[in-house]
Amino acid sequence: MSRIFKLAAYFLLASSACLAQVKSPATNPANAASGHTFRYTNPITRDTSISMRDHFIIKVGNKWYCTGTSNPVWTGYNPGVRMLESDDLIHWKQDAWLIDASKLPADCPYNGRFWAPEIHLIKKKFWLTVNSGKVTREDPKGMKSHSIWLFVADQVTGPYKLVNGPLTPQYNNDATLFEDEDGQTYLYCSGNGLFQAKIDLQNGKLIGTVQKFLDKRQPGYPEWMVGGIEGPFVVKRDGYYFMFFSTWTRGYEVGLLKSKSPLGPWVLASPEPIFGCRKKGFRPELAIEGGYADLKFQDSEDPYCETGHNALFEGPDGKLWSSCHYLMYEKRPYPYSQVLQPWEKTTQMGIEPVTYKDGVFGIKGPTWTEQVIEY
Numbered sequence: 001m002s003r004i005f006k007l008a009a010y011f012l013l014a015s016s017a018c019l020a021q022v023k024s025p026a027t028n029p030a031n032a033a034s035g036h037t038f039r040y041t042n043p044i045t046r047d048t049s050i051s052m053r054d055h056f057i058i059k060v061g062n063k064w065y066c067t068g069t070s071n072p073v074w075t076g077y078n079p080g081v082r083m084l085e086s087d088d089l090i091h092w093k094q095d096a097w098l099i100d101a102s103k104l105p106a107d108c109p110y111n112g113r114f115w116a117p118e119i120h121l122i123k124k125k126f127w128l129t130v131n132s133g134k135v136t137r138e139d140p141k142g143m144k145s146h147s148i149w150l151f152v153a154d155q156v157t158g159p160y161k162l163v164n165g166p167l168t169p170q171y172n173n174d175a176t177l178f179e180d181e182d183g184q185t186y187l188y189c190s191g192n193g194l195f196q197a198k199i200d201l202q203n204g205k206l207i208g209t210v211q212k213f214l215d216k217r218q219p220g221y222p223e224w225m226v227g228g229i230e231g232p233f234v235v236k237r238d239g240y241y242f243m244f245f246s247t248w249t250r251g252y253e254v255g256l257l258k259s260k261s262p263l264g265p266w267v268l269a270s271p272e273p274i275f276g277c278r279k280k281g282f283r284p285e286l287a288i289e290g291g292y293a294d295l296k297f298q299d300s301e302d303p304y305c306e307t308g309h310n311a312l313f314e315g316p317d318g319k320l321w322s323s324c325h326y327l328m329y330e331k332r333p334y335p336y337s338q339v340l341q342p343w344e345k346t347t348q349m350g351i352e353p354v355t356y357k358d359g360v361f362g363i364k365g366p367t368w369t370e371q372v373i374e375y
Helices: 003-021 029-034 284-290
Strands: 037-040 052-060 063-070 080-086 093-100 115-122 125-132 147-153 161-164 173-179 185-190 194-200 205-214 229-237 240-247 251-259 275-278 304-314 320-328 348-357 360-363 371-374
Touching: 052 115, 052 348, 115 173, 125 173, 173 229, 185 205, 185 229, 194 229, 229 304, 240 304, 251 320, 251 360, 275 304
Parallel strands: 052 304, 251 304
Antiparallel strands: 037 371, 052 063, 052 320, 063 080, 063 115, 080 093, 115 125, 125 147, 147 161, 173 185, 185 194, 194 205, 229 240, 240 251, 251 275, 304 320, 320 348, 348 360
């Protein structure tokens, strides 16, 4: 059987399986008892005007709010920290700019690219971490001063007030916060590896110094990390601390670490990534530059080249869900067209339910057909 016919058969079987799983609310006993069905198809957003990377979602009351890295991502200025809102996790609109770069003073030290903002509700306050630097003629990307800035607000929608920054004396990025059961808060971030520290939120200062605890080429760790690791996010379950992180070595995948302590030592909870997509033809220049172009792996059969930098949030069923950016692959397999629509050329929001079994978290997908969640 030719490759085209094999792929066609695969997609027909996948579609049939998906349809077979969709049950009518009237005929499904479990659904009749609960009366709730949530349907979604990734990518959730399909709009170039609200395209972002690194989607972070937080539920407050009956609404979901989302921040992320706005375009342009890689060069020069971007417009600031955008907030989206939704009543149903499906339809999203822009609520406001939490930080509007056009309104910042000329000497503002964080006027750069505003990468991967997150909002955490801790001690009845909303804490916003923003990763940015100062864009100048000498440093047009703002990378020399790129670090972490901490803001606080009484409401999720702001206004946010600067607490302190930069929080670290070196390049750091992708900051996240975690409050433990004893009230101590921890800061985790990336920057040519993964870093950690205790933090005094009220003063916006680290307790001690930020410590690097994992390198992309850490001895004894797998080769799927060697391209780079970033985007930490921490939760606690059954006495263990779990850290989700992303790597772009083979496309964009999510790995999982675990520890008995919030400051480690951290070990891989799964020998392979728990989520993501792999495409040999995606960004080959990075593989050549990084010295891992001969890495052997099979492409994943999804239509994406990026599904990563995830964060967790409360989903429609009250359980943990994962959010991250999804990017379509121009060399995606049949029956997808090789001609991308305008929105398909930009990163869009994707969501998936999170599982927990035998002491390890997992994330379903990445999916691209309609999914039905009954609860």
